[in-house]
Amino acid sequence: MLRKTIFWLVVALILVYMTIPAAVVLMTSVSPSELLEFPPSGFSLRWYGRALGYDDFQAAFVNGLIVTAIASTTALLIGSGFAYLVDRYRFPGRGALEGILASPLIIPHFTTGLGFLLLGSRLGLAQSYVLVAAAHVMLVLPFVTRSVYVSLRNLDPNLERSAANLGASPWRVLRRVTMPLMVPGMVGGWIVAAILSFTEFTASLYVTAYRTQTLPVAMYTYIREYTDPTIAAISALLILVTIVVVILADRFLGLRRILSIDRS
């Protein structure tokens, strides 16, 4: 019994360590003062107002939406197709292709960012959304592919055989049986891709210009110049939104299963 209590105490302390930063951000975001004070002397939403009204942040938010929408959808299409390929077919060069498309997981984001920056300058795309979206697609593709692949692996092959046996052509099998059953994996992958793209910082620092900068980049610039809690407000908003999305994803899509934590 004692052992159990100690264990849970340790776990609790670790969890405190893990959540303190977020808690501090939330606290600071509602502090009325410009300087840091703990605990905050009052409650004020002025920093939220400032954050939401700040031009650069507004523009960056919109940029983020544009880039994320393009990148995660493109990654979804390419990644689902690729997952299907890997699940079913053998072909020469498959291993190499898998390696290349999975490598952004290992390659430092700044290397990818620098590479795309150099490539983009060469092609005259240095100031465009296309460049940013392309880099993001590369970065989030492995997550989409993995998520879709997991759901394909769990697909009973007899289901597709049965559909074919009952008269469905390959296209109809895909549309009526395979894809509906792939949807959880696809949606999960798409959400992960969208979140990762929207919050991506390091590579974006390289491939964005002032015109196309995403929210994290805009926040970075602000942090280097000002020390007021405006960033705390934006961060708090992002944290809250993320919590909601994660809870929903877990409840409705079995995020746990997608990440393979569940025993089943």
Added chain:
Amino acid sequence: MRRRPFFLTFLVPSILIAVIFLAALGNVLQYSFRAFIPGSLDVGGFTLENFSRLAKPIYFWVLVDTFVISLATAVFTLLLSYPVAYALVRTRSNGLRTLLVVLSITPLFTGEIVRTYAWMLVLGSDGFLNTMLRSWGLITRPIPLMYTELGVIIALVQFSMPVMIILLATAISHIDRDYEKAAANLGAAPAKVFWTVTLPLSMPGIVSGTVVIFAWTMSAFSTPQLIGGGKVLMISNLVYLQGLSSFNFPFAAVLSLIALLAAIGSLAAMRPFTLRLERKAALH
């Protein structure tokens, strides 16, 4: 056509994107062999000067520091993540499990900038930690954590825990409880069961988790950048300085290349270990 429907439809886009990516990396490779022309964005002819520059002490020590910080981070992340992962998998309460999952995974999705900024608020001399310790009378002067390696590591560990927890939780959840029951049945006390059965069987997860975090931390940027504040330099910061401050793309390219090779190298070096461990634990 009958044998492989949709093959080309799915293959072509994948190849296309792979080619684009290789082109991007190819540029990095190419630039690392070109001469830097100060004050200009153009590059000169073929040279190996960028590589030899790496041997200079200041740059060399940055590489070493990166390695040390990554190693320390990986180890501490493992130590702190294991209890949480274990609790997450083994608790019988669904509510508690959901809570742990949310707490563990959410930070992963809030983004580097938010998390790094949060640590700035905690670690600063007027930050949360120091203010609290002072108000409880435990210290009189602020502990310097910002702009120190310790501070960077503290933040990096918390950064890495979600991934480590996921990897460990997966490994632990795949351990067949029957093994533990058998050990208990043969007379092992709970602690013994853990050390002799559970821990060894979760070894594949431990090793792959440590390796992944190590490789990942090698490329950490925003934490050393903002919390290190120029005093703690990892490879990533050096790339930034050279690339986006000095516009010395060739040298930045070399550094990026080295970082890439280091990451791939460390993963490759661990592969024989992970494979052997996976085979040991996979008796079914």
Added chain:
Amino acid sequence: MGRDMEMRVREREPATLGDEGASAVEIVGATRQFGPVVAVNEVSLSVRRGEVLTLLGPSGCGKTTLLNMIAGFELPDSGFIRIDGRDVTEVPPYQRDTGMVFQNYALFPHMTVFENVAFGLRMRGLPAAKVKDEVGRALEMVKLSGLGERRIRQLSGGQQQRIALARAIVIRPKVLLLDEPLSALDKNLRGQMQVELKELHQKTGLTTVFVTHDQGEALSLSDRVVVMNRGEIQQVSTPIELYRNPVNSFVASFVGEINRLPPARHMRRGRELLLEFPQGVQLVTSAPPRDFEEGRKVHIFVRPENVTIVPAVEDLRPNVVRGRVVTHIYQGSHTVTRVEVTGLGPIELRMRGGEVMKQAPVGANVGVEIDLSEAVFMSE
């Protein structure tokens, strides 16, 4: 006469009929190899329209591969397949008009019962009203009307199996293919389903090919049984023929329980055949099936129901041999008894009820009477 039947593949009825119209499925010389393993080895078989044909054999004998060849999920390396006279070897599964019931049922989890059963009809472009009718009728036939709106996960194993059946029969396929359909059910349910399958066949008259490793099932459900081993057909017969006249020792041991006596030397004595076993044991049969070659021993297979226990004192009668009771296995309606018999080794016999356990307890010396009138004789 005196042919050596042991090793030859033999069919009691011709495999290919001259009149192609009467065979729903024809397999000619089909071979399929997976690496070094030959799963199906030059198999030729004809399935008559309207019959229930069972492919029976141990795992790995090739029966499932053969079934998949008919459905189109496996392509033969050589040979060809005809359905209703049309060569379908190159035709993809969705154009073959067969109806398959998979071992794990493969019901679409994201569709309701109705949508599952309707699937094949919709693929064929049937108008909605007709689909509704046909589905209703199919569900009635499997005694599950009214479950149309249920989700698959809400159904029990037995119900799922019937829906899978309904889904396959509603399209009135040229041939119904069943891959070990009853193996996932528990014993009681299985017995019940066997009866229902028979009734279903009577109602629909569909040509059916069944795959199973359970010989009891094969015997009870089929018009004809094809026994396979290691990719080759061993025998094709009606169930009774199969049981009474197995053509080789594999079939003899596989179908039903059987005792295999040690090889015996044979000697003619007038119209009788004398069989000599070790330890001087002799059995005699007055109606030997045929002559056996000189010098070759005879293998005899005797069914447990043709062996009885008699009091030891009667061992002077012909075909009664002494033995010692080793075990009894009580099964309710009958008891299986194992007796170590002089010169013949362990013999299993089957007697009704359980009295034998009292009359001849374990360890007792008894007489074992062997009735050879239905025994199977094979030359070495």
